Amino acid sequence: MTLSAFLHVQHLLGTGHAVRTAAIGKALAARGVHVTLATGNLLPPTLDTSGLEVVQLPPVKSPDAVFNRLVTPDGTPIDDAWQKARVTETLKAFSARPYDLLLTETYPFGRRQFEFELSELLKLTRSSSRKPMIATSIRDILVRKQELWKEEWMADQALAHYDRILVHSDPEFVRLSDSFPFAERVEHLVRYTGFVGGGPRPVPPEGDGEDExxxxxxxxxxxxxxxxxxxxxxxxxxxxxxxxxxxxxxxxxxxxxxxxxxxxxxxxxxxxxxxxxxxxxxxxxxxxxxxxxxxxxxxxxxxxxxxxxxxxxxxxxxxxxxxxxxxxxxxxxxxxxxxxxxxxxxxxxxxxxxxLPRKETHVRLGGAEESARILLEDLKARAV
The missing domain is CATH 3.40.50.2000 (Glycogen Phosphorylase B;)
Known part of the structure; x- marks a missing residue:
């Protein structure tokens, strides 16, 4: 039986969140998993999503670096009606087939603006007859919050709903505890994957970049x-x-x-x-x-x-x-x-x-492939 995974990603300004999630999706797909990538913003044209089923949710972004409001691509502020439509589309996408895995990128370690949507998605998983494993995918360093209670809330949510926390870093280089004060509480859920990226890319035309x-x-x-x-x-x-x-x-x-x-x-x-x-x-x-x-x-x-x-x-x-x-x-x-x-x-x-003298910094790579390996191993253990 083919396993199915539903990956949810929401980037607001930079595109790194989408790039990492797509890489994990492609690594899962290469291992025979049917992968749905549900994106809450428009994907960059340079991103390769071949092999993935991409679901475009009603797109939204942050208009600036303050991150205190959300707008549609044409700059229109979102409202309650937009939020309801977004929730409807997300739940519809997740209900399209039975999923063995739900992976949310960043949330609950960020993206609290989307709790209106993701809390409903988590609620739907709990009522599903085929309850999926739930994992979160986070980068090497989290943005620190000024209010400690927000970070404590992150740990509470992870403990209440999540089976696995994938941290995309080399623990010899940076650890979750470096940017998250409640890392010890969730340590048993954490697996370090190495950095996600570094896959094959096109070779530039001859001369481009040379000594530039x-x-x-x-x-x-x-x-x-x-x-x-x-x-x-x-x-x-x-x-x-x-x-x-x-x-x-x-x-x-x-x-x-x-x-x-x-x-x-x-x-x-x-x-x-x-x-x-x-x-x-x-x-x-x-x-x-x-x-x-x-x-x-x-x-x-x-x-x-x-x-x-x-x-x-x-x-x-x-x-x-x-x-x-x-x-x-x-x-x-x-x-x-x-x-x-x-x-x-x-x-x-x-x-x-x-x-500066030239230095080689050896960091652990292959994070997308290691993420796929960990998730499939978790799913296998769950089935026993």
Whole structure:
């Protein structure tokens, strides 16, 4: 009998959540599992979802880094009617077939804005005659909450409803307890999978990326400061002013803004949209300049390229700063704050990073495949 898995993912600004979940889905599908990927936002065009049944739920996103309101792709604020429609579509998708596994990405360790939906999904699983195993998929570092009770609520929810917590990190590098004060309470549910990513990607055309400075920003929704500084930093760099700077502009950045960046680009600066062969560009590059999102950092570690991190740290965001600090501590990168970023400061960081001795940082990879192995092992044990 073919096993079935229902994966729920909701990304709000960056695309890393969707990328990791799709990778886990593909690893499960490669082992013969029928996988439904229910996405609460529009998937990036660079994401490979072949082999997955994709269900597009009514899409929603955050319009900014405050994360205190949600809007549809055209900017319309959501209301009670929208929430009811979203719940209806999610439950309909989950009821389309009997599922052996429900995996929620981030929730309950985040995404409390979607409790209206996910609490109903969990309730439906409890009333199902074929009760699925319930797991959650979380990245290496959680965003710390100012109110401790919110973090305690996360642990309570996990203990009440979940059979497994997959943490996508190398425990020798970063542990759940580094960013979650109640990690000990849920430790018996936790399995570390290694980092998710690093799979095959297209090889860039000959010459692309060779000895270049690659400036990237993921989806790009919160990358204005970095891109603005990078456009003018090249002639200010002593160690990288002689090479091509390639700025990869995320697909979440409007076409008008993209056109403006292209028009501003001076000699030696290439501006183009984000590319699926990004990891291959890093393999050839002199330096990477980026934010410190999960997937980007992983690609940089695998490539072994020198790096400057400008972590996204607006409002209450702590995750990227903590990740960038960890690599800087290992002598693996230079970090410069996003606040008050200027072309001069970025150029100085570039020069500092290129002065660092080359280091190899060996981290545990294969997180998608290990996640699939753990989940199938859990399902097998459950059936005994």
């Amino acid at each position: 400075v690659i400036v990237s920003c993921g989806g790009g929704a919160v990358a204005k400061n970095l891109l603005e500084a990078a456009l003018d930093a090249r002639p200010l760099s002593r160690r990288a002013g002689d090479t091509t700077w390639r700025l990869l502009v995320g697909h979440d950045i409007p076409e008008a803004d993209f056109a403006a960046y292209c028009a501003r680009a001076s000699k030696g600066v290439i501006v183009e949209r984000a590319r699926r062969d990004f990891p291959g560009l890093l393999q050839r590059a002199r330096l990477s300049v980026s934010q410190a999102g999960y997937n980007t950092v992983l690609d940089i570690l695998i490539a072994g390229v020198a790096a400057v991190f400008v972590p996204f740290a607006q409002v209450k965001e702590t995750e990227q700063t903590q990740r960038a600090e960890a690599l800087a501590t290992h002598g693996r990168a230079v970090m410069t704050p996003e606040q008050n970023l200027t072309p001069e400061r970025l150029a100085a960081a570039v020069d500092d990073a290129l002065a």
